[in-house]
Amino acid sequence: MAERALLDLRGVSIAFGGLRAVQDVSLTVQAGTLTALIGPNGAGKTTLFALMSGFLVPDSGRVVFDGVDVTGRAPHLNARAGMTRTFQIVQPFAAQTVRENIAVGAHLREPKRAAALAAAERVAQQVGLAPQLDKPAADLTVAGRKRLELARALATRPKLLLLDEVLAGLNPQEIAEMIPVVRGIAQSGVTVLMIEHVMQAVMNLAEHVWVLAQGQLIASGTPAQVTADERVIEAYLGHGTAARLRGGQAS
Structure with missing residues (x-):
C-alpha cells in the first residue's frame, strides 16, 4: 500500500515578540505511523503542536491535514475532521465520573447521551480505565x-x-504499563505523533523521530539514528558535555 501523508507542515514559523519560537519547520506524518517529536525543554514542541491543531496561527507556512489546508483553522473544526490533541496539564471535570469525562470527547461524534456513555465505556477498556468508570x-x-x-x-x-x-x-x-496502551492505539489504526521526554518510550514506540531545538528541526530518523546524532547530543547535553563524551573523557 502506498504511503499517504496525513499531516504535512510546510515552512511553519511563529514568533512571540522578538522570540522566534518555531522557525521554518517542515515535516510529514504518514498515515498509520507512530512517530515522536523530541527536544530539550523550551525547544518549541508544544508550540508546534498548537500550530498543527489550530490553537495558534503561524506567521508563515502552511499546515495541511488529510489533503486540506487547515492553517489557522479553529481547533474544534480540526477535531471534527479527525485531528485531536492532549495537553501536558491534565484538567478533568473533577466532579464528574470517569465515564462522564470520557463521554465529553465522545459527544463530538455521538450527540445522544446514551451513545456517548456507551462509547466512553469502550474507550475506557482500551486505555485500562474500565474498573474506574464510576x-x-x-x-x-x-x-x-x-x-x-x-x-x-x-x-x-x-x-x-x-x-x-x-x-x-x-x-x-x-510508564512501562502505559507503553502498550499507546502502542495498542496505533495498532488500532490511529496515527500517533507524540511529544515525549521519556527516551525509553521513544525507543520502544516510535518508528520515526524529529528533533527540535531552539525552534528548529535539527535531526530526523529512527530513534537509534537521532540519539547517536552529535547535534542531538549537544542540544540535550550542551557543548562541553558532548565534547567530553566524544573524547571519552566523561566518567
Missing part, C-alpha cells in the same frame, strides 16, 4: 488522570492523535 475523576491518581486525558481524546475517534507528554510525571512502572 469513580469521580478527582479521585484518580496522576497515572489515572493521564489515562483519562488519553481516553477523552481517543473518544473523539481521531485519525491523528497528538500526544503531549502523556508519560510525564509517571514512575517507571506506570
